[in-house]
Amino acid sequence: MLDWRKALETLDGAYSDATMRAYHCDVQAYVTWCADARFEPFPASAAQVCAFLEAEGKRMAPSTVRRRLYAIRKIHRLLSLPDPTYDEAINLAYRRVRRAKPVRPQQARGLTASHLKRFLAVQPKTPWGMRNTAMLSFGYELMTRRSELVALRDEDITLRGDGTLRVLIRRSKADQEGQGRVACTSVDTAQRVLDWQAWRGPSTEWLFCPIYQERPIDRSLSDTAVKTVVKTAAKQAGYPAEDVRAFSGHSMRVGAAQDLLRKGFDTAAIMRAGGWKSVNVLARYLEYAEQNVWEA
Incomplete structure:
Protein backbone atom coordinates (compact mmCIF):
# COMPACT_ATOMS: atom_id res chain seq x y z
CA MET A 1 0.00 0.00 0.00
CA LEU A 2 1.20 3.50 -0.81
CA ASP A 3 2.24 5.37 2.35
CA TRP A 4 -0.47 8.00 2.78
CA ARG A 5 0.73 8.94 6.27
CA LYS A 6 4.13 9.92 4.95
CA ALA A 7 2.43 11.89 2.20
CA LEU A 8 0.47 13.85 4.80
CA GLU A 9 3.67 14.68 6.65
CA THR A 10 4.63 16.91 3.75
CA LEU A 11 1.75 19.21 4.77
CA ASP A 12 3.20 19.93 8.22
CA GLY A 13 3.50 23.65 8.79
CA ALA A 14 1.28 24.50 5.84
CA TYR A 15 -1.98 23.74 7.65
CA SER A 16 -3.25 24.12 11.20
CA ASP A 17 -3.06 21.27 13.69
CA ALA A 18 -6.84 20.90 13.56
CA THR A 19 -6.78 20.52 9.77
CA MET A 20 -4.01 17.95 9.98
CA ARG A 21 -5.96 15.94 12.56
CA ALA A 22 -8.99 16.03 10.29
CA TYR A 23 -6.98 14.80 7.29
CA HIS A 24 -5.60 11.88 9.30
CA CYS A 25 -9.03 10.98 10.66
CA ASP A 26 -10.76 11.16 7.29
CA VAL A 27 -8.16 9.22 5.33
CA GLN A 28 -8.02 6.56 8.04
CA ALA A 29 -11.81 6.18 7.82
CA TYR A 30 -11.53 5.66 4.07
CA VAL A 31 -8.62 3.22 4.34
CA THR A 32 -10.47 1.19 6.98
CA TRP A 33 -13.57 1.05 4.79
CA CYS A 34 -11.46 -0.11 1.85
CA ALA A 35 -9.91 -2.88 3.96
CA ASP A 36 -13.35 -4.11 4.98
CA ALA A 37 -14.57 -3.95 1.37
CA ARG A 38 -11.33 -5.53 0.10
CA PHE A 39 -10.38 -2.57 -2.08
CA GLU A 40 -6.95 -1.07 -2.53
CA PRO A 41 -7.42 2.51 -1.32
CA PHE A 42 -4.95 4.20 -3.67
CA PRO A 43 -5.36 4.86 -6.47
CA ALA A 44 -9.14 4.81 -6.16
CA SER A 45 -11.74 4.49 -8.87
CA ALA A 46 -14.71 6.85 -9.08
CA ALA A 47 -17.08 3.95 -8.37
CA GLN A 48 -15.09 3.05 -5.26
CA VAL A 49 -15.20 6.59 -3.89
CA CYS A 50 -18.94 6.80 -4.65
CA ALA A 51 -19.58 3.64 -2.67
CA PHE A 52 -17.57 5.00 0.27
CA LEU A 53 -19.39 8.35 0.29
CA GLU A 54 -22.79 6.68 0.17
CA ALA A 55 -21.82 4.32 3.01
CA GLU A 56 -20.57 7.22 5.13
CA GLY A 57 -23.69 9.21 4.35
CA LYS A 58 -25.81 6.64 6.19
CA ARG A 59 -24.05 7.36 9.49
CA MET A 60 -22.30 10.72 9.21
CA ALA A 61 -23.40 14.30 8.60
CA PRO A 62 -23.10 15.59 5.01
CA SER A 63 -20.40 18.04 6.15
CA THR A 64 -18.27 15.13 7.39
CA VAL A 65 -18.80 13.22 4.14
CA ARG A 66 -17.67 16.29 2.20
CA ARG A 67 -14.56 16.53 4.38
CA ARG A 68 -13.79 12.86 3.71
CA LEU A 69 -14.01 13.55 -0.01
CA TYR A 70 -11.58 16.45 0.22
CA ALA A 71 -9.12 14.28 2.16
CA ILE A 72 -9.22 11.56 -0.50
CA ARG A 73 -8.62 14.22 -3.15
CA LYS A 74 -5.65 15.63 -1.24
CA ILE A 75 -3.96 12.23 -0.88
CA HIS A 76 -4.27 11.48 -4.57
CA ARG A 77 -2.60 14.78 -5.36
CA LEU A 78 0.16 14.28 -2.80
CA LEU A 79 0.87 10.81 -4.20
CA SER A 80 0.78 12.13 -7.80
CA LEU A 81 -2.02 9.71 -8.66
CA PRO A 82 -4.88 10.23 -11.11
CA ASP A 83 -7.58 12.06 -9.15
CA PRO A 84 -11.02 10.41 -9.46
CA THR A 85 -12.82 12.86 -7.17
CA TYR A 86 -13.94 15.27 -9.90
CA ASP A 87 -15.87 12.58 -11.75
CA GLU A 88 -19.51 13.56 -12.23
CA ALA A 89 -20.61 10.30 -10.61
CA ILE A 90 -18.99 11.44 -7.36
CA ASN A 91 -20.70 14.81 -7.54
CA LEU A 92 -24.04 13.02 -7.92
CA ALA A 93 -23.24 10.62 -5.06
CA TYR A 94 -22.57 13.51 -2.72
CA ARG A 95 -25.74 15.31 -3.81
CA ARG A 96 -27.69 12.17 -2.93
CA VAL A 97 -26.06 12.16 0.51
CA ARG A 98 -27.09 15.76 1.13
CA ARG A 99 -30.66 15.29 -0.08
CA ALA A 100 -31.13 12.12 1.95
CA LYS A 101 -30.06 13.81 5.20
CA PRO A 102 -30.76 17.54 5.15
CA VAL A 103 -29.12 19.04 8.22
CA ARG A 104 -29.52 22.54 9.56
CA PRO A 105 -26.20 23.64 11.09
CA GLN A 106 -26.25 23.43 14.88
CA GLN A 107 -26.11 26.78 16.58
CA ALA A 108 -24.32 27.30 19.86
CA ARG A 109 -26.33 29.32 22.35
CA GLY A 110 -25.08 32.88 22.38
CA LEU A 111 -23.32 33.91 25.59
CA THR A 112 -24.74 37.42 25.59
Whole structure:
Protein backbone atom coordinates (compact mmCIF):
# COMPACT_ATOMS: atom_id res chain seq x y z
CA MET A 1 0.00 0.00 0.00
CA LEU A 2 1.20 3.50 -0.81
CA ASP A 3 2.24 5.37 2.35
CA TRP A 4 -0.47 8.00 2.78
CA ARG A 5 0.73 8.94 6.27
CA LYS A 6 4.13 9.92 4.95
CA ALA A 7 2.43 11.89 2.20
CA LEU A 8 0.47 13.85 4.80
CA GLU A 9 3.67 14.68 6.65
CA THR A 10 4.63 16.91 3.75
CA LEU A 11 1.75 19.21 4.77
CA ASP A 12 3.20 19.93 8.22
CA GLY A 13 3.50 23.65 8.79
CA ALA A 14 1.28 24.50 5.84
CA TYR A 15 -1.98 23.74 7.65
CA SER A 16 -3.25 24.12 11.20
CA ASP A 17 -3.06 21.27 13.69
CA ALA A 18 -6.84 20.90 13.56
CA THR A 19 -6.78 20.52 9.77
CA MET A 20 -4.01 17.95 9.98
CA ARG A 21 -5.96 15.94 12.56
CA ALA A 22 -8.99 16.03 10.29
CA TYR A 23 -6.98 14.80 7.29
CA HIS A 24 -5.60 11.88 9.30
CA CYS A 25 -9.03 10.98 10.66
CA ASP A 26 -10.76 11.16 7.29
CA VAL A 27 -8.16 9.22 5.33
CA GLN A 28 -8.02 6.56 8.04
CA ALA A 29 -11.81 6.18 7.82
CA TYR A 30 -11.53 5.66 4.07
CA VAL A 31 -8.62 3.22 4.34
CA THR A 32 -10.47 1.19 6.98
CA TRP A 33 -13.57 1.05 4.79
CA CYS A 34 -11.46 -0.11 1.85
CA ALA A 35 -9.91 -2.88 3.96
CA ASP A 36 -13.35 -4.11 4.98
CA ALA A 37 -14.57 -3.95 1.37
CA ARG A 38 -11.33 -5.53 0.10
CA PHE A 39 -10.38 -2.57 -2.08
CA GLU A 40 -6.95 -1.07 -2.53
CA PRO A 41 -7.42 2.51 -1.32
CA PHE A 42 -4.95 4.20 -3.67
CA PRO A 43 -5.36 4.86 -6.47
CA ALA A 44 -9.14 4.81 -6.16
CA SER A 45 -11.74 4.49 -8.87
CA ALA A 46 -14.71 6.85 -9.08
CA ALA A 47 -17.08 3.95 -8.37
CA GLN A 48 -15.09 3.05 -5.26
CA VAL A 49 -15.20 6.59 -3.89
CA CYS A 50 -18.94 6.80 -4.65
CA ALA A 51 -19.58 3.64 -2.67
CA PHE A 52 -17.57 5.00 0.27
CA LEU A 53 -19.39 8.35 0.29
CA GLU A 54 -22.79 6.68 0.17
CA ALA A 55 -21.82 4.32 3.01
CA GLU A 56 -20.57 7.22 5.13
CA GLY A 57 -23.69 9.21 4.35
CA LYS A 58 -25.81 6.64 6.19
CA ARG A 59 -24.05 7.36 9.49
CA MET A 60 -22.30 10.72 9.21
CA ALA A 61 -23.40 14.30 8.60
CA PRO A 62 -23.10 15.59 5.01
CA SER A 63 -20.40 18.04 6.15
CA THR A 64 -18.27 15.13 7.39
CA VAL A 65 -18.80 13.22 4.14
CA ARG A 66 -17.67 16.29 2.20
CA ARG A 67 -14.56 16.53 4.38
CA ARG A 68 -13.79 12.86 3.71
CA LEU A 69 -14.01 13.55 -0.01
CA TYR A 70 -11.58 16.45 0.22
CA ALA A 71 -9.12 14.28 2.16
CA ILE A 72 -9.22 11.56 -0.50
CA ARG A 73 -8.62 14.22 -3.15
CA LYS A 74 -5.65 15.63 -1.24
CA ILE A 75 -3.96 12.23 -0.88
CA HIS A 76 -4.27 11.48 -4.57
CA ARG A 77 -2.60 14.78 -5.36
CA LEU A 78 0.16 14.28 -2.80
CA LEU A 79 0.87 10.81 -4.20
CA SER A 80 0.78 12.13 -7.80
CA LEU A 81 -2.02 9.71 -8.66
CA PRO A 82 -4.88 10.23 -11.11
CA ASP A 83 -7.58 12.06 -9.15
CA PRO A 84 -11.02 10.41 -9.46
CA THR A 85 -12.82 12.86 -7.17
CA TYR A 86 -13.94 15.27 -9.90
CA ASP A 87 -15.87 12.58 -11.75
CA GLU A 88 -19.51 13.56 -12.23
CA ALA A 89 -20.61 10.30 -10.61
CA ILE A 90 -18.99 11.44 -7.36
CA ASN A 91 -20.70 14.81 -7.54
CA LEU A 92 -24.04 13.02 -7.92
CA ALA A 93 -23.24 10.62 -5.06
CA TYR A 94 -22.57 13.51 -2.72
CA ARG A 95 -25.74 15.31 -3.81
CA ARG A 96 -27.69 12.17 -2.93
CA VAL A 97 -26.06 12.16 0.51
CA ARG A 98 -27.09 15.76 1.13
CA ARG A 99 -30.66 15.29 -0.08
CA ALA A 100 -31.13 12.12 1.95
CA LYS A 101 -30.06 13.81 5.20
CA PRO A 102 -30.76 17.54 5.15
CA VAL A 103 -29.12 19.04 8.22
CA ARG A 104 -29.52 22.54 9.56
CA PRO A 105 -26.20 23.64 11.09
CA GLN A 106 -26.25 23.43 14.88
CA GLN A 107 -26.11 26.78 16.58
CA ALA A 108 -24.32 27.30 19.86
CA ARG A 109 -26.33 29.32 22.35
CA GLY A 110 -25.08 32.88 22.38
CA LEU A 111 -23.32 33.91 25.59
CA THR A 112 -24.74 37.42 25.59
CA ALA A 113 -23.88 40.15 28.11
CA SER A 114 -26.73 39.11 30.41
CA HIS A 115 -25.47 35.53 30.47
CA LEU A 116 -21.88 36.69 30.94
CA LYS A 117 -22.86 38.66 34.03
CA ARG A 118 -24.33 35.53 35.59
CA PHE A 119 -21.33 33.42 34.59
CA LEU A 120 -18.88 35.86 36.17
CA ALA A 121 -20.90 36.16 39.37
CA VAL A 122 -20.46 32.47 40.21
CA GLN A 123 -16.71 32.26 39.67
CA PRO A 124 -14.96 31.21 42.90
CA LYS A 125 -12.33 33.33 44.63
CA THR A 126 -9.56 30.94 43.61
CA PRO A 127 -6.80 30.95 40.97
CA TRP A 128 -9.10 28.95 38.69
CA GLY A 129 -11.91 31.43 39.19
CA MET A 130 -9.56 34.35 38.52
CA ARG A 131 -8.35 32.76 35.28
CA ASN A 132 -11.82 31.79 34.12
CA THR A 133 -13.21 35.24 34.85
CA ALA A 134 -10.50 36.80 32.67
CA MET A 135 -11.04 34.20 29.92
CA LEU A 136 -14.81 34.62 29.77
CA SER A 137 -14.54 38.42 29.68
CA PHE A 138 -11.78 38.33 27.08
CA GLY A 139 -13.53 35.81 24.84
CA TYR A 140 -16.75 37.81 24.85
CA GLU A 141 -15.29 41.27 24.24
CA LEU A 142 -12.82 40.12 21.57
CA MET A 143 -15.31 37.70 19.94
CA THR A 144 -12.56 35.11 19.72
CA ARG A 145 -12.77 31.56 18.52
CA ARG A 146 -11.67 29.22 21.28
CA SER A 147 -8.48 28.35 19.36
CA GLU A 148 -7.64 32.06 19.16
CA LEU A 149 -8.26 32.52 22.87
CA VAL A 150 -5.92 29.77 24.04
CA ALA A 151 -3.22 30.80 21.53
CA LEU A 152 -2.78 34.26 23.06
CA ARG A 153 0.56 35.08 24.71
CA ASP A 154 1.59 37.90 26.98
CA GLU A 155 3.38 39.61 24.10
CA ASP A 156 0.06 39.89 22.25
CA ILE A 157 -1.49 42.30 24.75
CA THR A 158 -0.53 45.90 25.48
CA LEU A 159 -1.86 48.09 28.29
CA ARG A 160 -3.03 51.42 26.94
CA GLY A 161 -3.06 54.76 28.69
CA ASP A 162 -6.81 54.66 29.25
CA GLY A 163 -6.61 51.39 31.18
CA THR A 164 -7.83 49.17 28.34
CA LEU A 165 -5.87 46.45 26.55
CA ARG A 166 -4.88 46.38 22.91
CA VAL A 167 -4.85 42.75 21.74
CA LEU A 168 -3.25 41.26 18.64
CA ILE A 169 -4.98 38.08 17.52
CA ARG A 170 -2.22 36.69 15.34
CA ARG A 171 -3.79 33.76 13.55
CA SER A 172 -7.25 32.31 13.12
CA LYS A 173 -9.27 29.79 11.16
CA ALA A 174 -10.06 32.49 8.61
CA ASP A 175 -6.52 33.93 8.64
CA GLN A 176 -4.15 31.02 8.10
CA GLU A 177 -1.31 33.31 6.94
CA GLY A 178 -1.31 35.10 10.26
CA GLN A 179 -1.95 38.67 9.14
CA GLY A 180 -3.81 39.10 12.41
CA ARG A 181 -6.45 41.48 13.66
CA VAL A 182 -6.40 44.00 16.50
CA ALA A 183 -9.11 44.36 19.13
CA CYS A 184 -9.48 46.26 22.39
CA THR A 185 -11.03 45.46 25.75
CA SER A 186 -12.95 47.44 28.31
CA VAL A 187 -11.26 48.73 31.47
CA ASP A 188 -13.04 46.08 33.58
CA THR A 189 -11.86 43.21 31.40
CA ALA A 190 -8.34 44.63 31.27
CA GLN A 191 -8.22 44.68 35.06
CA ARG A 192 -9.41 41.07 35.27
CA VAL A 193 -6.64 40.01 32.90
CA LEU A 194 -4.02 42.03 34.78
CA ASP A 195 -5.11 40.52 38.09
CA TRP A 196 -4.79 37.04 36.60
CA GLN A 197 -1.34 37.81 35.20
CA ALA A 198 -0.20 39.14 38.55
CA TRP A 199 -1.16 35.86 40.24
CA ARG A 200 0.21 33.70 37.43
CA GLY A 201 3.55 35.48 37.37
CA PRO A 202 6.30 35.18 34.75
CA SER A 203 6.49 31.37 34.77
CA THR A 204 4.88 31.08 31.32
CA GLU A 205 4.39 33.25 28.26
CA TRP A 206 0.92 31.81 27.56
CA LEU A 207 -1.79 34.24 28.60
CA PHE A 208 -4.12 31.48 29.81
CA CYS A 209 -2.48 28.34 31.12
CA PRO A 210 -3.49 25.26 33.13
CA ILE A 211 -3.26 25.27 36.92
CA TYR A 212 -2.08 22.26 38.90
CA GLN A 213 -2.07 22.24 42.69
CA GLU A 214 -2.49 26.03 42.64
CA ARG A 215 0.55 26.51 40.42
CA PRO A 216 0.54 27.71 36.80
CA ILE A 217 1.77 25.20 34.20
CA ASP A 218 3.98 26.37 31.34
CA ARG A 219 1.77 25.44 28.40
CA SER A 220 -1.38 26.72 26.76
CA LEU A 221 -4.82 25.47 27.59
CA SER A 222 -6.44 23.12 25.10
CA ASP A 223 -9.31 24.57 23.12
CA THR A 224 -11.63 22.00 24.70
CA ALA A 225 -10.84 23.59 28.08
CA VAL A 226 -12.69 26.71 26.91
CA LYS A 227 -15.84 24.67 26.33
CA THR A 228 -15.46 23.12 29.78
CA VAL A 229 -15.13 26.54 31.42
CA VAL A 230 -18.27 27.80 29.66
CA LYS A 231 -20.40 24.76 30.45
CA THR A 232 -19.20 24.58 34.06
CA ALA A 233 -20.05 28.26 34.56
CA ALA A 234 -23.52 27.71 33.09
CA LYS A 235 -24.11 24.81 35.45
CA GLN A 236 -22.85 26.76 38.47
CA ALA A 237 -25.09 29.68 37.50
CA GLY A 238 -28.12 27.42 37.79
CA TYR A 239 -29.07 27.01 34.14
CA PRO A 240 -31.15 23.91 33.35
CA ALA A 241 -29.40 20.93 31.76
CA GLU A 242 -30.72 21.61 28.26
CA ASP A 243 -29.33 25.14 28.38
CA VAL A 244 -25.96 23.93 29.66
CA ARG A 245 -25.78 21.58 26.68
CA ALA A 246 -26.58 24.44 24.30
CA PHE A 247 -23.63 26.55 25.45
CA SER A 248 -20.25 25.78 23.90
CA GLY A 249 -16.76 27.18 23.50
CA HIS A 250 -18.11 29.20 20.58
CA SER A 251 -20.87 30.83 22.62
CA MET A 252 -18.91 33.95 23.60
CA ARG A 253 -18.29 34.81 19.95
CA VAL A 254 -21.91 34.16 19.01
CA GLY A 255 -23.37 36.10 21.93
CA ALA A 256 -21.18 39.16 21.39
CA ALA A 257 -22.20 39.30 17.73
CA GLN A 258 -25.87 39.06 18.70
CA ASP A 259 -25.46 41.88 21.23
CA LEU A 260 -23.83 44.13 18.64
CA LEU A 261 -26.72 43.55 16.25
CA ARG A 262 -29.25 44.45 18.95
CA LYS A 263 -27.29 47.65 19.61
CA GLY A 264 -27.69 48.67 15.97
CA PHE A 265 -24.32 47.78 14.45
CA ASP A 266 -24.53 46.65 10.84
CA THR A 267 -23.27 43.35 9.49
CA ALA A 268 -20.11 44.82 7.97
CA ALA A 269 -19.05 46.33 11.31
CA ILE A 270 -19.68 43.06 13.14
CA MET A 271 -17.70 41.11 10.53
CA ARG A 272 -14.73 43.45 10.95
CA ALA A 273 -14.88 43.26 14.74
CA GLY A 274 -15.02 39.46 14.82
CA GLY A 275 -12.78 38.69 11.86
CA TRP A 276 -15.49 36.96 9.82
CA LYS A 277 -14.85 36.41 6.13
CA SER A 278 -18.22 34.89 5.23
CA VAL A 279 -21.47 36.75 5.74
CA ASN A 280 -23.33 33.42 5.49
CA VAL A 281 -21.74 32.10 8.69
CA LEU A 282 -22.41 35.31 10.58
CA ALA A 283 -26.01 35.37 9.35
CA ARG A 284 -26.74 32.10 11.15
CA TYR A 285 -25.64 33.66 14.45
CA LEU A 286 -27.62 36.83 13.94
CA GLU A 287 -30.94 35.30 12.96
CA TYR A 288 -31.45 34.22 16.57
CA ALA A 289 -30.74 37.73 17.80
CA GLU A 290 -33.37 39.10 15.40
CA GLN A 291 -35.93 36.60 16.66
CA ASN A 292 -34.90 37.07 20.32
CA VAL A 293 -34.80 33.30 20.64
CA TRP A 294 -31.86 33.22 23.02
CA GLU A 295 -32.80 36.03 25.37
CA ALA A 296 -32.00 35.28 28.98
